[in-house]
Amino acid sequence: MEYYEGRLCVSYQELVNGGIMSAANYKQTAARGKMRVVRRGGGSGCCALVAVDSLPSRFKSKVRELYPDGAQTHLRLWVMENYETDQEAVAFFRDKENTGVDLQQYPEKIREYVTNASVLNTCIKLYNRAATARKLMGEKYNWDEMADTIEALRKELGHTLPTSTLRFRKKVNEYRCEGYGCLISGKFGNQNKRLVTKAVEEAVLSLSCLENKPYNTTVWEQWNMFLCGELDIFHLDTGELLNPDDFTDKNGEPLVLSESTISNILNQPANKLRINQRLLMPVTLMHEELPHMHRHNGRYSLSQITMDDVDLSRKLKDTKKWVHAYYAYDDVSECVLGASYAREKDTPLVVECFRDMFRLLAANGWGTPKGIEVENHLMSQWRDTYLSPGVVFEFVRFCAPQNSQEKRAEHYNGAKKTSIIHKNHAGIGRPWGKGKRRVEQKKVSDASNELYEEKKYYSWDELVADDRQDNWEWNHSLHSDQKKWPGKTRWEVLVENVNPDLWPLDRRMLARWIGVSVETSVRRNSTVRVNYGDWWLSGPEVLERLAPNNYKVTACYLPNEEGQPQDVYLYQDDRYIDTVEKVETYNRVMAEQTAEDREKFEKQQKKVSHFNKYLKERAISKVGVMKTTKAPVLEEPKELAVTPQETKAPTLPRISASSHALADM
Template identity: 60%
Template sequence: MEYYGKTLCISARELVENGVMTQSNYCQLVARKKLTVARRGGRGGYALVVVSSLPDTYHDKLTKIYPDPSLAVLLAWLEANYEVDQAAAAYFADWKARCGRDGATDAHVAEYVTNASVLNACIRLYNNAKAIQKTMGMKYDWSMMAQAVEGYRMKTGHTLPTSMLRFRKKVNEYQRDGYACLISGKFGNQSRRKVDHKTERLILSIAIQPNKPFNTSVWEMYNSFVCGELDVYDPETGELFSPDDFTDKNGDPLALSESTITNYLNLPKNRVLISHALEDWETFMHEQRPHVHRHDGEFALSQITADDVDLSRKLNDTKKRVHAYYMYDDLSQCVIGAAYGRSKDQLLVVECFRDMFRLLERNGWGMPAGIEVENHLMSEYKDGFLQTGVAFSFVHFCAPLNSQEKRAESLNGAKKRSIIHKNHEGIGRFYGKGKWRMKSKKVSDAENDTYEDKKYYSYEQLVAEDRADNAEWNNSLHPNQKKYPGMTRWQVLVANINPTLERMDKLTLSRYIGERVDTTVRRNSTVRVAYEDWWLSDPSVLEKLKPNDYKVTAYYLPDEEGNPTDVYLFQGDRYIDKVERVETFNRVYAEQTEKDTAIYEDQQKRIGKFDGYVRKNAISRVGIMRPQKEATPLSESEELPVLDDCIGEVSYHTPDALESL
């Protein structure tokens, strides 16, 4: 017998010469394809027949000629059915990545993949009754299989056990536990480590003390503990840790070097845990915790992002900073609203909203679809103006202290680096690095906030210069020049307005962020707001007022100079009317213009409309009389009132006069 490739074969000549079959039988079996010929004869060669393809009758004759051909047949079957297990390759590659620090290498991966592949072939044979009969006889022979696997070691390099019982046990473990049973116990075995899991957790627990000890101090405290010089306890349960649980194999205290302690404290997984325990939530979130990844939208005014900032330079009168509040368009990054104040309060926020809506109205743009804001200044409006669906369709309150969530935070920084730092001196921080460091010599005075070489500015100058910086920022190139080549931020804003925006709801805006004035309806026609008179739109508005109550509240959004624009009247929570400004005309006829004439005619129309409303709803008078009662006998001295007519005055008559009546 011989191998042809990986298949056990026997020459056709040997089959015929040794009487296994005749030449004619051989030719018939080949013609009927009941015999597999691995290699045909001719040209000086000889034909090779696959042993495993012999019919059972001829296979039995072959067994008598060759005393123990079964082992060779079994080896040939294993070689023919051996396949590299790709699932095992993926499993052990992942295992190596997870425990590479424990010494796992590519050689270990290759070894375990080969072992799994050999076991797969053995199990495949175990489940194939016909193959068992051809290779082993009537039943699965574990001893023969162990010998075959051992003989197969040279070709594959597997490390499966040689003993029949151990091999059989490994096959059962593999079927029960899968690939994990092939991994050596030295990987992940805590007993081989000087610093096991329990000791490592103790080191970490010492390292997260409130005073944030240095690595040297952690090393000293650990050694003091294992030597019994320092008590360590669980602060939650009060349980004392025993130094006897931290000993080597000889029972001596498990002493560790300073470098060992440092190495374990500096492991990436441990540094994360230490930072989580020692750092405040904001620092850990910004430096250690993963963050989400986002991309920009496609339309302007789909989302507004808002944030407050303190201008870098200080005021000359209070030595404090001017507070500013900005509204940015998320896509174009344009500043579309800005407000300034000496105090960071609700008025600052309201004025910024007003400034933004004035810009939107001037340009005829609709209501922004969404807005993202911070919590501390906007929480007052959560149940009102910034409730989803009231003014904006989408409202998002960013998490407190999470500056990376809010786009306006990064835009404030970008504007400061690219525009403000270029245009002005004194832009930076005392703890900044390089060009951002601003160091000044402090003057020791009562305020303890005065510096010798620091410049101070007026409020008006700081506000004017910041507005100029915003204009320069808006008209500078958009950072995404690949998508918007040659376009400024303002051009991107104008060219990409969201076409689905709703119209500006000035009624809602006026009520929530507008000026409020309590006033009274006068002469059934006007109210007085901001020192001006305003017409009711129609006399029928009077029907909406409460009984005997002419008091109303006027709301309006002021323009840049603080003057009212559209004025809306409410009585309580009920909308009453949108009023119109009263225009006056010159009472001197000689000086009247066409405009005066038009105003006069408009007022006459309004008065006529009122007269028409009164006539249309005029009240008809009804007659009233008292019912007549039967007269009763009276004494001569009694006088009774008698009605002269149904609506006349009362007259008094004597009894004699009654007779004449």
């Protein structure tokens, strides 16, 4: 017998000469396809091979009687060919958190458990391959044969799996259900032999994560109450009760833990992190416990803008509330590029900050910043339009909510407050600050027990003017990274290192999204009224872009610092129509006209001439019309018997010359 193409086979000589079947029977069975000849005979020493599993039952039983060890030999061969070391088992048994004991000190035990896991993997692989199992074992998976095979390979592989079939089969099922942990001996480092098992540790940690945040001593007391049946512990998700009888020592007594043991469990660094994950607010956990990203700054200014809001430290006199401010910083130079102020933190506050920033960029002839990082709260409304990557900014990042570590603007707000604002004004700090940053407040003794005396209040104009001056001083003070920019102020770093690949400012798009929008209409086919001023259409051709019988348009513009429109763009139903030009009036009194008046006069004359030329070129041709008399439509003639004398020639109507004249009028 031999193994050929993955199948156990018997040769022609063994079948015929061994008395299993006659030569005639062999030829007849093969011809009828009742057995599978996997290799034909012939040639030099090449004999025919027949698959054992394809033989009829009476012949198959004779083969197994004559060769009882044949299948076993090939089963062992298959196991050795498919055996491979389980690398996941290696990682599992090297990890103390998985095993409950440090097996690194016992490398021979790690090798033993890894080998056992690898052997079991091979057995399960054969079990899952039903077709292969049938070829090797007959009709179904034969546990006796597999157990014998594994036992025969004990010395070769070095495993320590059970000898008997039932124990071996039970170990396979335990391994499939419980995994690697069931291979660890109960006499060596198993969880069941630990005083503090995983189950005990999880129960203690759960007690420490109650909403009242109990101290370690309280957890110890609650554990003892649980063992005595005085306290029930249950899972909030499933309602399952923990059974005190499951927490016993080797003698079956309640598992009493000392106060120091409880403290050791709760004070392990990994457990402290898990406890904080349950007890701390997500923001606190993120800032105090979780790892953060490590970054370095860029090279060019205007490569990225970072924006964030802040409440000015001093309160208003009229409302006793803070002024809300919104800043746009350049990420590299740290300069404040835009600032806005409002009594409410809302969308207009953000829009005005964008306007202020783009006014500065336009005044200095700079392009659009390459990228921008913003918060989610007020900016998400433009995620699919204005702040979509590639619309205005090439790169856009929405920072995680309440993650002050991510937005660089948060750092600049703090640095400006401690270095500039604290130096220039009194009362800057926090009631819980330390040292010079603490602001003392006197509590008012009243029924509410919540009021504090404020030292001083300020007007709106005073607070805004002071903050703008602080921003100017911040921009013109030395850059924080003097190693990289020695002797340079923030403004100098901004001006001297502008990114050379900036997109030009798209004023029309900016006016559409962050500008002022007013409804107006085209007047006398030439102008629109915006902010109490008239604006010229670029030409009469614009009228062709308007919808039929609709002269209403929307004018969008970016206001200057005084709120006056600069460039005005017309839209109709979100469709761009025209860019209009301000109408400049001239002095109609000729004796008082200046050179500037005469220039404005000529400009308006050109506008009017252009309109006249447009109308002349598109003048409608003159035509005349007249009524056309047509012969009446005759119905299909009926077949009637008529005599020739009854047929008359038709008489045509006469049209006079006067009728032609009337038709031409």
